[in-house]
Amino acid sequence: MSDAMIQVRDLTMRFGGLTALDNLQLEIRRGEILGLLGPNGSGKTTFFNVLTGLYKASAGTITYDGNNVIGKTPQQIYRSGVARTFQRSRLSLPLTVFDNIVIGDYQNMRHGLVFNLFRRKAFRAEYERYVESVRELLGIFSPPLVARLFEPVETFTMIDRRRIEVCRALMSRPRLLLLDEPSAGMTHDETHELMDDILQVRGKLQDLSVVLIEHEMNVIERITDRCIVLNYGKKIAEGTYAEITADPDVQTAYLGEEAA
Numbered sequence: 740m741s742d743a744m745i746q747v748r749d750l751t752m753r754f755g756g757l758t759a760l761d762n763l764q765l766e767i768r769r770g771e772i773l774g775l776l777g778p779n780g781s782g783k784t785t786f787f788n789v790l791t792g793l794y795k796a797s798a799g800t801i802t803y804d805g806n807n808v809i810g811k812t813p814q815q816i817y818r819s820g821v822a823r824t825f826q827r828s829r830l831s832l833p834l835t836v837f838d839n840i841v842i843g844d845y846q847n848m849r850h851g852l853v854f855n856l857f858r859r860k861a862f863r864a865e866y867e868r869y870v871e872s873v874r875e876l877l878g879i880f881s882p883p884l885v886a887r888l889f890e891p892v893e894t895f896t897m898i899d900r901r902r903i904e905v906c907r908a909l910m911s912r913p914r915l916l917l918l919d920e921p922s923a924g925m926t927h928d929e930t931h932e933l934m935d936d937i938l939q940v941r942g943k944l945q946d947l948s949v950v951l952i953e954h955e956m957n958v959i960e961r962i963t964d965r966c967i968v969l970n971y972g973k974k975i976a977e978g979t980y981a982e983i984t985a986d987p988d989v990q991t992a993y994l995g996e997e998a999a
């Protein structure tokens with residue numbers, strides 16, 4: 740029996756007349772790096788949006804630890820251990836690394852604004868715990884960033900910004916990390932480095948599962964344990980990188996796209 744953390748059954752997402760996810764069946768296993776592939780518009784980001792509660796599926800179930808995720812709020816899903824990065828960067832450039840990473844965990848903060856105004860001492864203690872926690876996380880993911888914790892993000896290179904976004908997602912100590920095209924806008928060498936970091940983190944954070952949406956085949960080949968290929972919202976192939984690239988349906992989906 741496979742060690743499935745997430746089971747997706749008959750998942751369908753319609754936007755008006757468009758079916759972005761079409762009766763999808765898949766599972767995400769504990770501790771794996773799963774590549775999610777497919778031509779533009781095949782439903783990859785939509786799958787993340789449904790899984791994280793941004794969109795409510797038209798039909799089907801997503802079972803996580805025995806509970807159906809559909810109908811839960813993004814906050815509930817986040818608190819249960821699912822974190823993501825977005826296809827387009829969502830950092831606040833004038834804010835510091837620390838601020839940007841802590842925003843990622845805002846939903847888990849114990850103390851709201853009113854509390855902070857009236858109970859400064861407790862707030863201070865919470866703040867210091869956060870500084871420690873961010874330092875620790877950056878220390879695992881990207882040690883050179885620790886010394887620059889209070890510098891604005893706009894002073895960082897593209898790859899460091901991407902690292903900061905991944906750290907923000909890791910701040911809640913998720914069990915499942917969803918990465919939507921983390922290599923976008925980066926050079927080949929930068930992508931290689933970022934993937935090294937992700938592999939390293941996976942080695943250090945026990946049992947972390949990662950789903951990676953990625954167009955670069957060499958990245959997929961290098962870091963995934965398993966791949967799923969979507970086309971028009973349907974799963975057309977599943978298996979190791981070698982298996983899916985040898986699949987005629989996958990080749991047609993990609994060649995069809997290039998010919999278009």
Ligand SMILES: Nc1ncnc2c1ncn2[C@@H]1O[C@H](COP(=O)(O)OP(=O)(O)OP(=O)(O)O)[C@@H](O)[C@H]1O
Pocket residue numbers: 754757758759777778779780781782783784785786826
């Ligand atoms: N909020 C929305 N409203 C209407 N249509 C949407 C919405 N979100 C996605 N779609 C449509 O659903 C389909 C799947 O889009 P999605 O963004 O999931 O593709 P993708 O596989 O992530 O593509 P890409 O590789 O270009 O990022 C597309 O046809 C898209 O236009």
Ligand SMILES: [Mg+2]
Pocket residue numbers: 783784785826
């Ligand atoms: Mg997308």
